[in-house]
Amino acid sequence: MTKLSYRKKGRIKFAKKLRENASVYICPIRPALPLKVAEMFAGVGGFRVGLEKANQDAKRNLFDVIWANQFEPATKRQHAFEVYEACSKWQNNGIHSNQDISLVDTDSVPTIQLLVGGFPCQDYSVATTLKQAAGLIGKKGVLWWQIHRFLRDKHPPFGLFENVDRLLKSPATQRGKDFAVMLASLADLGYVAEWRVINAADYGMPQRRRRVFIMAYRKDTALAEKLLANRADWLMKSGTIAKAFPIEKLLLIPELSFSIKGSLSDITDKFNTKNPSVSPFLNAGLICEREVLTVKTIPSYDGQRKNLSDILVSDKQVDPSFVIPENEVKKWRYLKGAKSILRTKKNGVTYSYDEGPIPFPDPLDRPARTIITGEGGSTPSRFKHVVQMSNGKYRRLMPIELERINTFPDNHTKLDNMTDVKRAFFMGNALVAEIVTRLGASLTKAIETY
Secondary structure, eight states: OOOOOOHHHHHHHHHHHHHHSSSSOOOOOOOOOEEEEESSSTTTTTTHHHHHHHHHHHHOOOOEEEEEEOOTTOOSSHHHHHHHOOOOOOOOOOOEEEOOGOOOOGGGGGSSSSEEOOOOOOOOOEEEOOOGGTTOSSOOOOHHHHHHHHHHHOOOOOOEEEGGGGGOSSSSSTHHHHHHHHHHHHHHTTTEEEEEEEEGGGTTTTBOOOEEEEEETTTTTTTHHHHHHHHHHIIIIIIIHHHSOOOOEEEOGGGGGEEOSSSSSHHHHHHOOOTTSSSSOEEEEEEETTEEEEEEEEEOOOSOOOGGGOOOOOGGGSSSEEEEOOOGHHHHHHHOOOOEEEEEEEETTTEEEEOOOOOOSSSSTSOOOOOOOTOOOOSOOOOEEEEEOTTTTTEEEEHHHHHHHHOOTTTTTTTTTHHHHHHHHHHHHHOOHHHHHHHHHHHHHHHOOO
């Protein structure tokens, strides 16, 4: 008999654990389309833009967003909600909530099959126990626990969530702890979940923006059953994310199969304390019943690609206020250049603060850099995009161009009383909607296939 390799043994051991722990359902759930959707932390509607574009592409109704919540506690005027509420392109207006999400009674939310949200990136650790939060509340990352509350109370078959990719290695003092808490909480609620870090530019979109997307499947669904039947195949080619965003190869290492043990408070205190400077989570993976498989993936894409040049308006359409005055070009060039600055700490110790160069102007034959919330305004900045016009002058990007970089419809954020600075802020906070379109189309196809 041929001796099994160490890698093969690792795969078999992991699969055996999943089979032992996973519940068996005789009649797996296959929700009918269209899926009823609730959108949390909606912002200006990035998830909804993506899902409704999937409807348009399919020429049929795959998703119906029936409830959405957007509330910004730090400001009196609810700018993002104003944009969401004013959008006349929504297929079904649905219920739009502008209430603090922690005060929303989940009984007031209709029955849903899909919960989506790009939750704010904070500290997701468990710090305290409170009866009203079922024993769990985050020290700062209370907003993840609102997603947890909605999943617990509404228990939809599917969830789709987005966050910055550094979530996988947060916090710096205990790498991976926050993500471990989140994954464990999903497993405890009865979900199988997969994740992938996706750079939009790797798949033809006009922005180099890396974000982690988490897809959750309730264990009684046919998709969870399919995933559990062959988890490596699911991650590599047959799964929802893999179908939407193909990969070139799957690098599987047995040591990257592990269990997340203990209560959520225990995970907060003890996870990865032996090697806290390195996160155990790679850019893709899955969890079922606290058993984690994490892998390194390499994108594979040979389709059409868009660069910064493809989304620019013509020079004639440029508002003169976006043209950089000649006497300010030197300041812009300096801020974007490489520099080494001598600084002094409070204790008197001096050190060198170094910055690498940022292209000036931004190259038009590449996807745009990541948009940040400070993209708007005329003040010279290291991080704002600058392009060169045909007459040799330099200019900043206009709001409509920032929307295109995020694959939003033109003038989605344009309101009579909305400033260009605020519109740029929206796009710095938003996701690339086309990613949601592709994931949504893949999810519904998988529902009908499996």
